[in-house]
Amino acid sequence: MTAPVVRVLGPVEVRDPRGHRLDVKGPRHREVLARLVVARGRVVPVPVLVEDLWGAHPPRRAVGAVRTFVSDLRAALDPHLRSGGGARSIVTEGTGYAFRAATESVDAWRFAAAVGTADARRGRSAEDLRCALELWRGTPYADFPDAHWARGDRARLTELRLATVEQLAAALLAAGRPADAAADLDAHVTEHPWREEGWRLLALALYRCDRQGDALAVLRRAATLLAEELGIDPGPALGQLRTDILRRAPHLDPPGATPGDPPGATLPAQRIRAGAAAEWERSTTVSERATLVSTTALLRSLAVHGGQPGSAIAQHAATVAAAEDLGDPELTARILAAYDVPSVWSRADDPDASAAVAAAAERTLRLLPEGGRPPLRARLLTRIAVETRGLPGARGREAAAEAEALARGSADPALLVTALSGTFLQTFSRAGLAAERDAIGREIVGIADEHDLPTSAVLGRIIRMQALSGLGDLDGAAGHAEALAELGERLDRPLAGIFVAWFRAMRAVEDGAADAEDRYRRAADALAGAGMPGVETGLLAFALTCLRLRRGAPLAPLGDLGPYEPWVRPHLLLARRRHQEAEAAVGALPDPPPGHLQEALWWLAGRAALATGDARVAARAEAALAPAATELAGASSAMVSLGPVADLLRALRG
Structure with a gap:
């Protein structure tokens, strides 16, 4: 093919035969080109183009501007005209213009031709159908979402794609x-x-x-x-x-x-x-690969629908390792990308399994040609961001940023949500980032509502409930909690209900409810056995300790504190009047790890430093909490709250 290719399955762009993007100037040029592509060879009168571009109140020189746009497009699409030969892609007929090009010159036309009619599709191979689907980069005419002239063709192409996905599945079954x-x-x-x-x-x-x-x-x-x-x-x-x-x-x-x-x-x-022996070897290999792909799909489904996420990630790590043993980076990449389970907690359920998956994703990225296709690369980078959450270092944040940039360039809403989930989990590097997380959650909810992505809606609502809690907007958080509860019940997502129960217990603490402790215990009963050890371990004892500290109630050991024990220990020692041991425990305190509860842990460190007179730890806590001065300590978890950070900062600075 020697002619440029117009791509409208995603953002509108033009590529030369070697795949390089051609400069077609501004967005109005692309809009004129897209409008002519939608017409599929029919003439679009200039007055119609003017109205479609500017509505009822076009500028005074709109007609001249359209003619300039067409002239510029011809120069980009038909460079051979400069030597005086060949027919134009955009022709003038009567009072308008028409885009006349071969089917191969427009990705949407190639897609429709490759799929063919329903009768023809029955004879298409799985490879033919998959090749057709690979033309799809995202929502058709993605950079003109509000253009009325694009709606019909966008709906037609989207329906054709969904039918093709099902035809591909039927072809795979037949094979x-x-x-x-x-x-x-x-x-x-x-x-x-x-x-x-x-x-x-x-x-x-x-x-x-x-x-x-x-x-x-x-x-x-x-x-x-x-x-x-x-x-x-x-x-x-x-x-x-x-x-x-x-x-x-x-x-x-x-x-x-x-x-x-x-x-x-x-x-x-x-x-x-x-x-024959060769056929045996071939069929055995195919069976092993199919088993790995199928296992990944099942593990993802179990995790999304309330199975055992903690054990699922360990089994997934084993599946990834088995795929790597086959020496096929493309297969390994597919398996890594397919396990796109939304994660909402900043500590891994199985750190060893997460580390193994992140390392495999890094190796696979290096083995794929030029890092793989952009959407696949974005998914692998997101896996790195997700599986390194809660760890120090910049690699997770770098991977999340690159994945998000690739996803935004693809105009694929599901891919963008996946990348944003990685960005979200990397926004716990320091205290005071609740507003940034709320913006991420708001974008995810908007994408989910626009494109009917129910799993994404659950993720976005949890993020907003947590972030608004941290910002002290408990009424706003409660609105998302109610929506989340309804979504969880309707979509069969029991884990959503668990997060709502913990939020309601925390809200009871803020409201001074007498039954707040009982609410926490009921929420913990629902969490037990849900397969989220990264969330569950130590959380009930920690929440009850924070509740009693908040209310000035007598403090005593309340169960396994898990990873939170170092920051609670000084307070338990102080409650037993073991001041010398408490001073030593405060002096040995490490910086809290990145996560939902880091502000709460710094609050505990600061309070203990004030009680023991440790000026060094008090200064560390003050510096760490200063960016969160307008937030509630710990409430970004939507599970625990120790009150306004500003109150502690005043004490530390005094």
Whole structure:
């Protein structure tokens, strides 16, 4: 292909045949080009272009400006005209202009042609369909979100893409690759839960992976969502599939299976034994890779829907290690990228597993050609940011910043949310960053609402509930808590309800409620066994200690303090009048690690320093807490609050 390529599946841009971006000047030039592409070869009169660009009140020289834009676009798209040959891509007809170019010259046209009609798609291979989907960079005409002329084509292309994802899954199933189909479909139905065909294909793929129970669970989840959100029953296809799964109907078996083969078999044992040695080696390799991909999809689903996240990350680390053993960086990258479980706590559940995953992501980035495609690179960098949360050093912040920049360039809303989650977890490097986290949460909620991303909505609401609590806006935080509780129940996210219960207990402390301690104990009961040791360990004893310190109640050991013990120990010693030991404990205090509770730990250090007369530790606490002067100590966790930081700062400075 010798002509430039116009790309509208994402931000509008023009690339030369070698892939270099061409300068088409300003946004108005790109808007004119996009408007002509939408017309698909039909003439767009100049008055229509003027109205589409400026609305009812165009500038006085709008017509001349349009003609200038077209002239500039022709110079960029048709450089061969300078030598006097060839037809123009943008032609003048009557009172308007039309974009006339080959199908290969526009990515949206190539995408539609590659997918073809529904009848043609049935004959397309999985590779053809995946290649077509790789043309997709994000929301069509992404830099013109409010343009009325783009809405119809954007909706058409988006629907075509969703149908193609499902056609790809069907092609993978037909090719005997159910694990690959399940991995793709899990994300598809999570982001687009009203597409019954996606649920049907996912359940069938799981069944063919010999996971009958998971297949039935998927169908139950689909029925619940449809009933609660739309007030409708599942269509006949889902109902029939459930019946067929329960009776293990033979027609559900994969292509090529013989009676007696397990549902997950992709090649009957008799044919394997009869095949050549090379075929045996090939099929074994494919099976191992498919198993790794399928395992990752299951672990992600368990973590997102309230399984055992703490154990899931350890199993995921083992899956990543197995993928690395195969020596295929692309496979390892896919497995690392697929486990995009939203994380909302700044301490890892399994530090060793997180360290192993972060190291694998670093190695994979180096092995991929030029670091991999930008979206894949962004996901790997996000994994590094997520798995290094709560650790000192700049690498996590650097990875988060690069991932966010790549995601913003892609115009893929789901990718941007993933990258922002990494940025959020790296905003605990110092005290006083609650406002920055609230801005991140606000952006995530906006993206989730605009693009119907329910999992992202849960993440954004938790972030805003925590950040607004830290900023002292407890009423605003309560509004997000109520929305989060409704989302958690509707979307079957039990972990959301746990965070809401802890927020309500903390709010009871701020309101002076007599039953605040009981609320904390009930919240801890719900947290126990939820698979979040990074959150659970030591939290109840720490929260009760802070409550009693806040109220001036008698202090005594209240259970396992976990990682918070060094900062509570001086206060326990002071309560027992062991002042010399308390002075030694204060003098030995380390800086609190980055995290949701660092302001609370600095508050404890500062108070103990005042009580023991340790001016050095008092100065450290004052310097650390100064940026958080307008916040509530510890409340950025939406779990614990020790009151206004400003009160302690006055005492430390006095």
